[in-house]
Amino acid sequence: MTLILDGTVAAASIRIQIAAQVAEFKKKGHRPPCLIAILVGEDGASMTYVGAKKIACEEVGFTGKVRRFRADISENDLISEIQKINLDDAIDGLIVQLPLPKHISEEKVTQAILPQKDVDGFHYINMGKLAKGASDGVKPATPYGITLLMKHYGIDAHGKHVVIIGRSNIVGRPMSLLLSAAAPYGNASVTLCHSRTKDLSFFTKMADILIVALGKPGFVKAEMVKEGAVIIDVGTTRVEDTSRKSGWRLKGDVDFESVFEKVSAITPVPKGVGPMTITGLIMNTLEVYKAKFV
Numbered sequence: 001m002t003l004i005l006d007g008t009v010a011a012a013s014i015r016i017q018i019a020a021q022v023a024e025f026k027k028k029g030h031r032p033p034c035l036i037a038i039l040v041g042e043d044g045a046s047m048t049y050v051g052a053k054k055i056a057c058e059e060v061g062f063t064g065k066v067r068r069f070r071a072d073i074s075e076n077d078l079i080s081e082i083q084k085i086n087l088d089d090a091i092d093g094l095i096v097q098l099p100l101p102k103h104i105s106e107e108k109v110t111q112a113i114l115p116q117k118d119v120d121g122f123h124y125i126n127m128g129k130l131a132k133g134a135s136d137g138v139k140p141a142t143p144y145g146i147t148l149l150m151k152h153y154g155i156d157a158h159g160k161h162v163v164i165i166g167r168s169n170i171v172g173r174p175m176s177l178l179l180s181a182a183a184p185y186g187n188a189s190v191t192l193c194h195s196r197t198k199d200l201s202f203f204t205k206m207a208d209i210l211i212v213a214l215g216k217p218g219f220v221k222a223e224m225v226k227e228g229a230v231i232i233d234v235g236t237t238r239v240e241d242t243s244r245k246s247g248w249r250l251k252g253d254v255d256f257e258s259v260f261e262k263v264s265a266i267t268p269v270p271k272g273v274g275p276m277t278i279t280g281l282i283m284n285t286l287e288v289y290k291a292k293f294v
Helices: 007-027 044-060 075-086 106-112 124-132 141-152 172-180 200-204 273-293
Strands: 034-040 063-069 093-096 161-165 189-193 209-212 230-233 237-240 248-251
Touching: 007 044, 007 141, 007 273, 034 044, 034 075, 034 273, 044 063, 044 273, 063 075, 075 093, 075 106, 093 273, 124 172, 141 172, 141 230, 141 273, 161 172, 161 200, 172 189, 189 200
Parallel strands: 034 063, 034 093, 161 189, 161 209, 209 230
Antiparallel strands: 237 248
């Protein structure tokens, strides 16, 4: 029977544990952890994501705040606001919701965040620490969330062949570093594939664990997957669906229906990796906070 790797179930379990830790800190007279999200403009999807992060903060006893700025804020003014937050010791974590308006450099903005407060894990210093296998860097939220999901369901990467499709700096590359690291969640042999990989199926059919972050809905079919493999689908693309009031639905990079009977475990889309990304953010914020008080 195929196991559904439900991110909402795993996230709820992990957040209960986080809430218990926060309650203990409060009993000792410490302030709660604080996570700030910066939202520029009024993009509907971004507003939804930020709202979900704020709710998650409240669930675990964090102080979760959203700082909103007009879409026409200048790049310099936005960076100035980030620098103010960097200097505020009562704020543990800072995220800037992407994408940003075209006149603002996402690279400049994400690199302006103090590495210790960069709970998305995008800063070059945190990426460098990840590459070196250092334990004190902040892990990228989505890959970290995936390792938490795997741990919750008892999926061990140790000695397994992991194939990752997608080489982005947000998911693919850091995921390959995490799972190949000499760490409890790692010790896998990792093959990193991408859009230019020749004979992609040759690699995917060898994967004990296949992680897909390509942004092409329904790309991975049953014939590309090994019998009994574990599938982690990171894709979330809006596709037309006239049967729904919204006119669209989210679809992953894996053809869920065709691979379902063939694999041993798979994440759904939605409710798979998405809730775990937020949980990764929360965990990162907690770890930054604990470094101050423990």
